[in-house]
Amino acid sequence: MMNIKRNVLLNPGPSTTTDTVKMAQVVPDICPREQEFAGMMKGLREDLLKVVHASPEKYTSVLFCGSGTINIDICLNSLLPEGKKVLIVNNGAYSARAVEICRYYGLPHIDLAFPVDELPDLALVEKTLKENPDIALVHTTHNETGTGILNPIREIGALAHKYGAVFTVDTTSTLAMRPINIEDDNIDFCMASAQKGLMAMTGLSFIIGNRTVIEASKEYPKRSYYCNLYLQYEFFEKTGEMHFTPPVQTIYAAMQALKEYFAEGEEEKWARHTRVFEAIHAGLDELGFKDVIKREWQSGLVVSVIYPDDKNWSFEKIHDYCYERGFTIYPGKISTSDTFRLCALGAIDEKDIKDFFIVLKEALKANNVQIPVQYKEA
Ligand SMILES: *Cc1c(COP(=O)(O)O)cnc(C)c1O
Numbered sequence: 001m002m003n004i005k006r007n008v009l010l011n012p013g014p015s016t017t018t019d020t021v022k023m024a025q026v027v028p029d030i031c032p033r034e035q036e037f038a039g040m041m042k043g044l045r046e047d048l049l050k051v052v053h054a055s056p057e058k059y060t061s062v063l064f065c066g067s068g069t070i071n072i073d074i075c076l077n078s079l080l081p082e083g084k085k086v087l088i089v090n091n092g093a094y095s096a097r098a099v100e101i102c103r104y105y106g107l108p109h110i111d112l113a114f115p116v117d118e119l120p121d122l123a124l125v126e127k128t129l130k131e132n133p134d135i136a137l138v139h140t141t142h143n144e145t146g147t148g149i150l151n152p153i154r155e156i157g158a159l160a161h162k163y164g165a166v167f168t169v170d171t172t173s174t175l176a177m178r179p180i181n182i183e184d185d186n187i188d189f190c191m192a193s194a195q196k197g198l199m200a201m202t203g204l205s206f207i208i209g210n211r212t213v214i215e216a217s218k219e220y221p222k223r224s225y226y227c228n229l230y231l232q233y234e235f236f237e238k239t240g241e242m243h244f245t246p247p248v249q250t251i252y253a254a255m256q257a258l259k260e261y262f263a264e265g266e267e268e269k270w271a272r273h274t275r276v277f278e279a280i281h282a283g284l285d286e287l288g289f290k291d292v293i294k295r296e297w298q299s300g301l302v303v304s305v306i307y308p309d310d311k312n313w314s315f316e317k318i319h320d321y322c323y324e325r326g327f328t329i330y331p332g333k334i335s336t337s338d339t340f341r342l343c344a345l346g347a348i349d350e351k352d353i354k355d356f357f358i359v360l361k362e363a364l365k366a367n368n369v370q371i372p373v374q375y376k377e378a
Helices: 019-023 035-051 069-078 093-105 122-131 153-162 211-219 229-239 248-264 266-287 315-324 350-366
Strands: 059-065 085-090 109-113 135-141 166-170 189-193 204-210 302-306 339-343
Touching (some): 019 248, 035 059, 035 204, 035 229, 035 248, 059 211, 069 093, 069 166, 069 204, 069 229, 085 093, 122 135, 211 229, 266 302, 315 350
Parallel strands (some): 085 109, 085 135, 166 189
Antiparallel strands (some): 302 339
16 A cells, blocks of 8 residues: 555545545556456446435446536436427526536526525426426536535426426535435436545546436437437447446546445445534634525535635635645635635545644634634625
């Protein structure tokens, strides 16, 4: 085992990984077209189903080489029948990205936009579905990673199904962290990439979804060659392989990460993320920081913190001070207010957060930012 410096990443992914996951990538060279490699991917795909309690009869998982955004792109461009519309329930940056994808492909869509610090209005979602019987696909984001707001996917999914639409959910920043049950949560398709909840490496993304719907999509317009869900699914079914070159070493890391996921256990892991999240809040409260989203609406994974009103506050300087000491903090993703984010994903625990707040406090002092931090009257 090599001695690798441990950094605590509080950005919203990639996350801090274990040394065993890092080292799992160091393997003898292998051609991914070998039977041995296809066999590994089969196991990996089955394990991914288990993470969201998906039965292998009804659901399947399809792997892609790319970052998480590739999943959103693939679901939207592949699962819309001719002449139908997408409804995006949009209250944040990642659903806004889905809207942008619809625009790029020229997909007919409704951008049902809500404020980024509010939950979507379900009555309005239902009204939209009722008035637009040509909506065939409803898409939203589970945990809007830009703010940390948790969307009511089970309720949105129920509405989608009531009006005969397929429900795709961007679960990139919850899957393998917050427990998900694909069937109970009314999800037809969910997705993530290996470097977030699974605590593995970047470059591998996956979609878990309803087999019958994928098979029906064979007849839908083909809007992309590289990013088509049916094509990749069919290739996996026929050969057990990815259509094109897979991210070989990343797949080894993901397999090790899944082993560690099941060893830790769904509930235990969620309890650990919750401990980390609460430690983040405790540390922020002590320094007087305010966050954007109502506490009861937060996903338990991302805290979006408002910049204090202090002439000495500089996110860059605070970031650099922490970064040099092994802690990475991340800018916000809200266009209307200045925020930064602290996230609870990765192979970290409460103690890391306590250590981080010692460093953050030093950083504030070193920059002459007043403690507790100050805000103008809100
Ligand atoms: C991280 C993330 C993505 C994917 O982002 P990439 O930069 O493509 O990895 C998509 N959706 C959500 C909600 C995310 O948190």
